[in-house]
Amino acid sequence: MKNRITVILLVLIATSCVSPKVYKELESKYATLKQENRSLKDENSELLKTKNKAANDLAELQAEYDEALKRRDQLESDYTVTKSKYDTLKASYEALDANSSSAIAANTQKNRELLAQLETKEEALATENARLEQLKKELESRSQRVADLESIIASKEAEMIALKDAISSALTDFEGKGLTIEQRNGKVYVSMENKLLFESGSWAVGTQGRKAVKQLGTVLGDNPEIAVLIEGHTDDAPYSPRGNISNNWDLSTKRATAIVTILQENGNIKADNLTAAGRGEFAPIAPNTTAEGKAKNRRIEVILTPKLDKITNLLNN
Structure with missing residues (x-):
């Protein structure tokens, strides 16, 4: 999360076409996202510490x-x-x-x-x-x-396992098309390569990509208590500023926001559960030395996290 949000600020610093007002707004969003990231990490760490202490x-x-x-x-x-x-x-x-x-x-x-x-x-x-x-x-x-x-x-x-299974079932038509689903650290990660979603240099979601996102949204609509973080990622190829895009950070952020916009079309998904973040080329999952590695790094990651209200209440009481 820290790297993702840092991307947003560095993008704004690197560009000259963003107004001070927008910069301030994104800087505020960065602080909020950073705090939320710390809270999630602290809640997870505190939960493990509390369980060990209780034992x-x-x-x-x-x-x-x-x-x-x-x-x-x-x-x-x-x-x-x-x-x-x-x-x-x-x-x-x-x-x-x-x-x-x-x-x-x-x-x-x-x-x-x-x-x-x-x-x-x-x-x-x-x-x-x-x-x-x-x-x-x-x-x-x-x-x-x-x-x-x-x-x-x-x-x-168990809820996250069931959620992963439901997403896998909903997106089975897109297997082998740059989509992977996995569960780790109590979260579910849905990764979609850009070849499924966007044209090169664009943040407009294509027909197949929109279908995949909407099917994912159907599952998320049935799980309204899940926090949804959408991260945009690029490879390390420099992006030549043109149009409304200034660099990879800017592109990754716009792509993440485009996914959020599609998800918001589903009225069962709570808007306050959605977070969009651009991470540019700074969180690769494969070496950028090959075409295959670059393709894997150009992706959208949807990270699903369960709410910890019950655990927090139990610890407070």
Whole structure:
């Protein structure tokens, strides 16, 4: 995203036919796109960090819970031993009751001491049981939170797989014509070479290209919560300024905007989900040393990203 938007600004700097007002507007758009790119990266990174932290916290809490169980068991054992001693001394007291007042007095004192110890251990055991119960509740809460995060992530992944399959099905007629579809990093990437969309040096979409874009738009219209970034790319051949085009940056931006314009014809696609960006020759996917490589680099990339509102809400709560 950063390279794409930098392209826009450098295009404007390089050209002399853009007015200060337009320059300011594009500079503002650059800042907005840059911020959105950072937000998406930060959201994705924060999500992974949060999941790892939640898992670590869960492990620590489990260890603390296990340690509390050991302490509770030890207190129960001490309680049992103390009670057994008390019962033994009580029996001795009853046997000696008729024979020795001094022995009775000694046993009575021991009984009182043992009773005091027994009460102390009972209180400690009750306190530890309460603490154990609190830890158990916290452990269950943390476990549920981790499960919820994993469930949402799995759901988003499944949604993107289904979206990729739907797009592949809708655009099957264009396979082998410069169109590729792949999923990586939780996003779906639709790449269309310029030979499918534009004539050389033009940003007007041809008949076949328009058909492909509109079929893609039909799928996007059924998925209104997907963010859509359209990037225009060129090879590294210098573009001789002519007409309304000043350089490769300008051409790539106009081509991306042309795709957005076609997608907007579908009323089910939210306009605020669409972003157009020109990256010129600065994001190649193949060497520009061969005709085949140059053809691959002259392309439109449609990058589809799921909304992360549910994950954000879960993390905030």
